[in-house]
Amino acid sequence: MGPAIRGDGMDPLAEADARDLVERVRDGDSDAWAALTERYVGLLWAVARSMRLSEADAADAVQTTWLRLVEALDGLRDPARIGSWLATTMRRECLAVLRRRARVVSADGWDQVAGDTAALDEALLRRERDAALWRAFKGLGPRCQSLLRMLMADPAPSYAEVSAALDMPVGGIGPTRRRCLDNLRKIMLTGAHPFEAPSPGNV
Amino acid sequence: MxxxxxxxxxxxxxxxxxxxxxxxxxxxxxxxxxxxTRHLDHELAELVADSADAGSGLLFEAVRGPGAAESRLLTFDGGGVQVDVDLEPAGSGLRLIGQFTGPVTECGVERGDGGSVEVDVDELGRFVADGVPPGPIRLRYRSEIGQLVRTAWLVP
Incomplete structure (x- = not known):
């Protein structure tokens, strides 16, 4: 993992940077806005994909989250924690999308929309080990896929941000990550059922 | 490991x-x-009801049943005016049908890239906007006393 994190999942250096960026954006510095969006767009994208939104829905949810940030900019109480604020707001947007989709698309239809794109992804991965790893990742249960996809955000998210995005206690992230990575290794070793869809509730 | x-x-x-x-x-x-989309000259109209949010503590129940699932009703409140917005698919885009509860002097639909389209409001406070693009939008209006108001962002 990248950042040195405290017990509460925060990274003091990143916090100072974040506070500085937000203050500059408030003052109308457009370079600071570009830096802020660049810094956190990967986090927002990972939240959406971790919650299995389609690309189009993910794009709308990310944009809505930026717009809500612009709207809330001057009222933000804790600019140092902008990452967690963004993760929480993004989670809410994703849940709203999923609720709206549930009203107009049947459960089966949704699975088709958000479902397994493993074959497509693999065409992009020329290296054999990469393809095998990604296949193994797609073979994990939904909870592990969700957490690991979140942790794949670039740059690596703090545990506080992951906690906000997945509505999961900070203390549970490390142990769950370890267990999910162990599961991933097991699938890699046994080469088990690469094309089997993950069964519900299987972690 | x-x-x-x-x-x-x-x-x-x-x-x-x-x-x-x-x-x-x-x-x-x-x-x-x-x-x-950043402006410092307006009051925010909050979302007070959304038919897509059943059970979230907002006022409306979800509209259910065949046909009804495609229409969505939202209400915003700000600047002493309420506005009801009905969203429905029309052709490849979206039609927005609105109703203000009080007098307004101007109204527009704003997009997430800062662009906007002006909308005519009739003497009863009603308006229609066709061809609303996908993605987040919000309404901008001016109340009778001249207060500029923008609604929270909504995603059709």
Missing amino acids: SERDDDALMAELRRIAAEVDPVPPGVLEAARAAIA
């Missing part, structure tokens, strides 16, 4: 994700443009 092995595996996964599921360039471009 050690913490270091875990970190290395995680880094590998992060690299692969960047290859198979990268942030689309358009998403970052749109994010940059979002700052153009």
Whole structure:
């Protein structure tokens, strides 16, 4: 993992940077806005994909989250924690999308929309080990896929941000990550059922 | 496996994700443009009801049943005026039918890139906007006493 994190999942250096960026954006510095969006767009994208939104829905949810940030900019109480604020707001947007989709698309239809794109992804991965790893990742249960996809955000998210995005206690992230990575290794070793869809509730 | 092995595996996964599921360039471009929606001259009209949010503590129940599922009703409140917005699919786009509860002197639909389209409001406070693009939008209006108001963003 990248950042040195405290017990509460925060990274003091990143916090100072974040506070500085937000203050500059408030003052109308457009370079600071570009830096802020660049810094956190990967986090927002990972939240959406971790919650299995389609690309189009993910794009709308990310944009809505930026717009809500612009709207809330001057009222933000804790600019140092902008990452967690963004993760929480993004989670809410994703849940709203999923609720709206549930009203107009049947459960089966949704699975088709958000479902397994493993074959497509693999065409992009020329290296054999990469393809095998990604296949193994797609073979994990939904909870592990969700957490690991979140942790794949670039740059690596703090545990506080992951906690906000997945509505999961900070203390549970490390142990769950370890267990999910162990599961991933097991699938890699046994080469088990690469094309089997993950069964519900299987972690 | 050690913490270091875990970190290395995680880094590998992060690299692969960047290859198979990268942030689309358009998403970052749109994010940059979002700052153009910043204004310091208005009051915010809050969302007080959304038919798409059943059980979330807002006022409406979800509209259910065949046909009804495609229409969505939202209510915003700000600047001493309420506005009801009905969203329905029309052709390839979206039609927005609105009703103000009090007098307003101007009204527009704003997009997430800072662009906007003016909308005519009739003497009864009603308006229609056709061809609303996909993605987040909000309404801008001016109340009778001249207060500029913008609604919270809504995603059709």
